[in-house]
Amino acid sequence: xxxxxxxxxxxxxxxxxxxxxxxxxxxxxxxxxxxxxxxxxxxxxxxxxxxxxxxxxxxxxxxxxxxxxxxxxxxxxxxxxxxxxxxxxxxxxxxxxxxxxxxxxxxxxxxxxxxxxxxxxxxxxxxxxxxxxxxxxxxxxxxxxxxxxxxxxxxxxxxxxxxxxxxxxxxxxxxxxxxxxxxxxxxxxxxxxxxxxxxxxxxxxxxxxxxxxxxxxxxxxxxxxxxxxxxxxxxxxxxxxxxxxxxxxxxxxxxxxxxxxxxxxxxxxx
Amino acid sequence: xxxxxxxxxxxxxxxxxxxxxxxxxxxxxxxxxxxxxxxxxxxxxxxxxxxxxxxxxxxxxxxxxxxxxxxxxxxxxxxxxxxxxxxxxxxxxxxxxxxxxxxxxxxxxxxxxxxxxxxxxxxxxxxxxxxxxxxxxxxxxxxxxxxxxxxxxxxxxxxxxxxxxxxxxxxxxxxxxxxxxxxxxxxxxxxxxxxxxxxxxxxxxxxxxxxxxxxxxxxxxxxxxxxxxxxxxxxxxxxxxxxxxxxxxxxxxxxxxxxxxxxxxxxxxxxxxxxxxxxxxxxxxxxxxxxxxxxxxxxxxxxxxxxxxxxxxxxxxxxxxxxxxxxxxxxxxxxxxxxxxxxxxxxxxxxxxxxxxxxxxxxxxxxxxxxxxxxxxxxxxxxxxxxxxxxxxxxxxxxx
Numbered sequence: 001x002x003x004x005x006x007x008x009x010x011x012x013x014x015x016x017x018x019x020x021x022x023x024x025x026x027x028x029x030x031x032x033x034x035x036x037x038x039x040x041x042x043x044x045x046x047x048x049x050x051x052x053x054x055x056x057x058x059x060x061x062x063x064x065x066x067x068x069x070x071x072x073x074x075x076x077x078x079x080x081x082x083x084x085x086x087x088x089x090x091x092x093x094x095x096x097x098x099x100x101x102x103x104x105x106x107x108x109x110x111x112x113x114x115x116x117x118x119x120x121x122x123x124x125x126x127x128x129x130x131x132x133x134x135x136x137x138x139x140x141x142x143x144x145x146x147x148x149x150x151x152x153x154x155x156x157x158x159x160x161x162x163x164x165x166x167x168x169x170x171x172x173x174x175x176x177x178x179x180x181x182x183x184x185x186x187x188x189x190x191x192x193x194x195x196x197x198x199x200x201x202x203x204x205x206x207x208x209x210x211x212x213x214x215x216x217x218x219x220x221x222x223x224x225x226x227x228x229x230x231x232x233x234x235x236x237x238x239x240x241x242x243x244x245x246x247x248x249x250x251x252x253x254x255x256x257x258x259x260x261x262x263x264x265x266x267x268x269x270x
Numbered sequence: 271x272x273x274x275x276x277x278x279x280x281x282x283x284x285x286x287x288x289x290x291x292x293x294x295x296x297x298x299x300x301x302x303x304x305x306x307x308x309x310x311x312x313x314x315x316x317x318x319x320x321x322x323x324x325x326x327x328x329x330x331x332x333x334x335x336x337x338x339x340x341x342x343x344x345x346x347x348x349x350x351x352x353x354x355x356x357x358x359x360x361x362x363x364x365x366x367x368x369x370x371x372x373x374x375x376x377x378x379x380x381x382x383x384x385x386x387x388x389x390x391x392x393x394x395x396x397x398x399x400x401x402x403x404x405x406x407x408x409x410x411x412x413x414x415x416x417x418x419x420x421x422x423x424x425x426x427x428x429x430x431x432x433x434x435x436x437x438x439x440x441x442x443x444x445x446x447x448x449x450x451x452x453x454x455x456x457x458x459x460x461x462x463x464x465x466x467x468x469x470x471x472x473x474x475x476x477x478x479x480x481x482x483x484x485x486x487x488x489x490x491x492x493x494x495x496x497x498x499x500x501x502x503x504x505x506x507x508x509x510x511x512x513x514x515x516x517x518x519x520x521x522x523x524x525x526x527x528x529x530x531x532x533x534x535x536x537x538x539x540x541x542x543x544x545x546x547x548x549x550x551x552x553x554x555x556x557x558x559x560x561x562x563x564x565x566x567x568x569x570x571x572x573x574x575x576x577x578x579x580x581x582x583x584x585x586x587x588x589x590x591x592x593x594x595x596x597x598x599x600x601x602x603x604x605x606x607x608x609x610x611x612x613x614x615x616x617x618x619x620x621x622x623x624x625x626x627x628x629x630x631x632x633x634x635x636x637x638x639x640x641x642x643x644x645x646x647x648x649x650x651x652x653x654x655x656x657x658x659x660x661x662x663x664x665x666x667x668x669x670x
Contacts, residue, residue, distance in 0.1 A: 055567040056441065056553060058448045059291040065435060077565040102289055103552045107566030129289040129552065133279065156296035156455060165292075179293050180453040 003095040003123045004148055004171040007046050008206040008227060018046035018228030019219070019260060020208055021235050022099060024067040025050045026076030028243050030084050035249035036239070037084075041094035043256055046228060048088070049126075052081050052100035059128050061183030063233040066240065078104045078113070082120045089121025097124040097150055097171070102134075110138060114145035124148030124171045139168045150174055155191040159198055166203035173199055175226065177211045183233045184214035193225045216259050231259065273593075274519045274586075280469020282589035288468040289552045294448075297455045302470045304375050309477065314370065321366045322481060325399065326356045328363075330482075332489040332646065337616045338633075345499065345639035347632055349619070349649040350486045350514060357392050359622065359651030360482060360510045361463060365392035367478030368461045369400055377459035379403045383447040385412055385440030385506065386577035386624060387419025388651055389463030394428035404428040407446040411438035412576045418655050437570045440506070440580045444554050464507025465584035468555030472584050479513025486646055487517045499639065500524040503648035504628040505598065506541070506577050508584035510650035515596060524597070527587060528631040530573035531600035537561060541571040543583045544591060545600040551582075558585040574603040574663060575623035575656075601630035603663075609633055610653060610660060622651035623659065 001009070011018050021040045025033050037048050053071035057064060078100075085096050098117065105113050105127065117125065124147055130138055139149035148171030153162055156179060166173060177192040178185075189212075196207050209222045210230025222229040235256060242251035280286045288298060308314040322328040330351045339346045352360035372380060380402050384390030390406040397404035406423055410432040413420055423430050436442040444467070451460040465475045483501075490498050501518060503511035505527035515525050532540030540546055543559040551560035553568055561569040561581040573579040590596040601609070606623060609630035614620045621629055625648070632647045639645070653660075 055436065056445055058445045058554065059293075059452065061449070072567060101552075103560070103562070103568070104566035106552055107562070107564065128291055129555070131288065131290065131292055131295055134287065134289065152292040154291070154293035154296075156293050158296065161295065176291075176293060179455050181449045 002146070002148055002171065003093070004047060004097070007095050008172060011046065011227065017223035018208065019044060020047045020049055020210070020228050020230040021045050021256060022049035022051060022230060022232030023235060023239065024053055024064065024071050025081040025084055026053060026071035026074055027067040027236070027239060028070055028248065029074055030076065030080055032248050033084060034087055036252050037088050038091055039249050039253040040256060041092045043253060043260065045094060047095045047097055049097050049099045049230065049232070050081060050085065052078055052098055052104055054101040054104055057101065059181055061181040061233060063184070063237050063240070064182050067236045078108050082116050082122065085117070085122045086120035095123045096121065097126060098122055099126045100128065102127050102129050110141050114141050114147055118145045118147050122147065124150045126150035126152065126174060128152070136168050143170065152176055153195060153199060155179055155195050159202065162199055163202040166199070166205055169205060172206040172208050172227065173203065174230065175199060175207050175209045177209050177213065180211065182211055184237065185212035192222070196226045219259065234259070276469070276473055280473060282586050283592055285558050285585035285588040286469060286472060287557050288555060289557065290468050290555050291452060293452050293455065294468070297451070298468055298470070300375070305371060305470050305474050308371060308374065317370055318367055321370070322363065326362045326366060327354065328481065329485045329489070330354050332486055332493070335617050338613065339636070341616060342633060342636040344636035344641060345643035345645050346641070347636055348490065348498065348644060348646045350482060350646055352482060352510065352648060352650045353619070353621065353625070353652035357388070357395050358654070359388040359392070360479060360513060360648070361389040361392035362395065363481055363513070364463065364475050364478040364509060365389070365396045365461065368474070369396040369402070372402070372459035372461065373400060375459065377457060379405070379454065379458045380461050381405045381407070381447050381450050381458055382461040382463060383407050383440065383443035384463065385443065385579060386575065386622065387412065387416040387423070387655060388577065388622070390428070390430070391419050391422045391426070393461050393463070394423040394426035397428065398426045405450065406430045407433050407443040407450070409433045409438035409440065409442050412440065412443070415659050416576055416655055417658065439571070439576065441554070441568065448554065464509040465512050465586060466507040466554065466556055466558070466582065472556065472586055475509050476512045476516060476586060479509050480516040482510070482513040482648065483515060483517030486514060490646065494644065497521050497523055498646050499643040500526065500635065500645040502526050502528065502628050502632050502635065502645055504528045504578060504624050504650065505583060505587060506530070506580050506624060508587045510648050512584060512586055514646070514648040519595065525595070526631060526635070527596055527598045528627045529598060529600040530575060530578035530627060531602040531605070532572040533603050537563070538570045539572050540600070541573045541579050541581070542600040543581070544598040553582045556585050558582050558588040574606060574659070575627065577622070577624040578627060599631050601627040605630040607660065607663065619649065620653035621649055622653045623656045625650045625653070
């Protein structure tokens with residue numbers, strides 16, 4: 001069983017819900033990303049999403065765009081993200097999912113990527129802009145290397161597509177909470193709950209909800225109906241703030257710690 | 271089926287397709303379904319042709335540039351006068367086609383990207399005509415160099431949003447339009463302005479622009495009783511070029527697309543995807559040639575013309591090049607500028623800086639062909655918008 005599947009299995013049997021933080025790899029630099037990820041794992045993150053920086057992040061809002069640009073300004077490339085993952089894996093068993101646009105992966109070579117990623121302890125890859133047949137081809141390459149293809153589902157996804165996507169997906173489904181780009185919003189939409197309900201009808205895969213989740217209240221709300229909550233822009237924004245103040249990993253740890261008041265006692269709550 | 275038609279997933283050979291976040295799949299499906307249904311709808315065609323004729327002023331003339339021809343002493347040069355359409359560029363053809371589609375789909379809010387501002391002006395124009403809300407995204411660098419068009423769009427009632435990310439040009443305006451669309455999919459229609467982006471845009475824009483070549487072919491046949499020897503058009507995303515070429519693809523006619531050679535061969539100094547080192551990649555929903563570094567990060571581009579200043583090229587062009595049907599060349603900033611001046615003073619026609627790249631190539635090519643030969647250059651747009659840029663550039667050069 002893959003690291004991702006067993007993590008969800010553990011959560012399920014403990015009656016807990018998952019927490020999936022996202023950070024852009026190499027923002028502000030690779031060493032700091034390494035320390036942030038270990039701090040997140042230590043706080044109880046169930047899966048780490050590592051963003052692969054890209055010059056044209058069309059599905060991202062301003063916060064993650066800026067963080068991508070900071071990483072690119074440091075010359076961070078896909079091979080650095082794979083190496084970062086290898087270092088994380090040496091110190092932690094936390095599952096790692098890369099979150100990337102297709103072009104950097106395509107230029108690296110999909111077969112080579114799947115081989116190198118699996119060998120470096122990466123567990124899954126989410127390709128933001130691959131759907132349908134293209135996603136199926138990528139999924140086949142990933143699977144033959146023991147990697148999960150993590151797929152997005154959206155409120156605009158029809159039931160028919162949901163079933164198709166789920167059939168090609170592994171690990172978990174990533175439900176986009178609303179039509180839109182990444183970025184913190186003050187409330188989650190009812191569309192997310194409806195989407196998760198529709199996904200449950202066609203698959204047994206765990207469902208995580210992301211896009212716009214930035215407060216503990218929102219996390220708890222998502223935990224009521226989904227298997228995990230993804231928090232991205234709120235953490236990335238904290239990294240951005242911390243850059244000028246110094247001690248980035250410590251500040252991020254404190255921030256995420258405050259986001260997760262319920263982590264310690266979810267076992268009894270659910 | 272003709273080998274010039276894409277397959278049902280929008281691929282011409284290995285180029286094209288649909289590379290978008292899941293949220294956009296449903297609206298693209300909706301768009302594809304609606305467009306394909308209307309493509310063969312006689313009533314829709316009638317409506318489209320009506321607005322092309324009575325609103326945009328088609329057909330545009332096919333004009334023999336006699337003095338330029340004489341001066342160059344080679345092939346006769348004909349100009350397809352898209353600059354004479356309402357709003358001054360070929361962009362209006364596609365804007366009319368898509369606004370009629372958007373209306374049929376019941377969309378109430380229109381968004382568009384623009385580089386040189388011609389597509390933005392065309393979109394703002396049709397939105398004003400049909401009373402639809404209009405939001406235009408434009409890179410702040412382009413806003414600076416195409417200020418006149420920004421005034422025009424605002425006068426027409428459009429909201430113009432400056433885009434400050436990336437290189438602040440066309441590519442970034444497209445990213446921002448896609449972000450808007452993904453956020454407002456239900457009521458918003460994305461009126462994309464060139465033959466690029468995810469399927470069905472490259473096909474749809476090509477179809478709406480192919481009126482250029484259909485007219486030119488008929489006009490030339492009527493006048494000369496034969497077909498021209500060559501066609502020349504500038505290529506940014508590639509809509510004016512594919513618009514001219516499409517009707518001639520099955521004919522024995524040479525075709526040349528002209529990219530922006532910018533100020534040098536180094537990555538970042540030009541927008542010559544074919545001529546100077548682009549390779550196959552995925553950008554903004556489609557697979558085509560992309561100027562990028564080895565890690566797959568999209569490169570900065572440079573061209574004196576905002577409309578050609580783009581890191582990728584429409585997928586149908588990538589295919590036509592791969593099968594050897596169309597040749598691609600490039601013209602530098604300086605060559606385009608010289609052509610801009612040459613056509614203005616020789617023919618009394620001030621071309622857009624984009625168009626001037628095509629003229630520059632025609633000036634190189636004509637003397638190599640016999641006086642019996644004839645070529646058609648797509649005069650895709652008028653140059654009023656560029657006079658300030660040209661003056662600025664000339665001043666900068668004078669100071670060096």
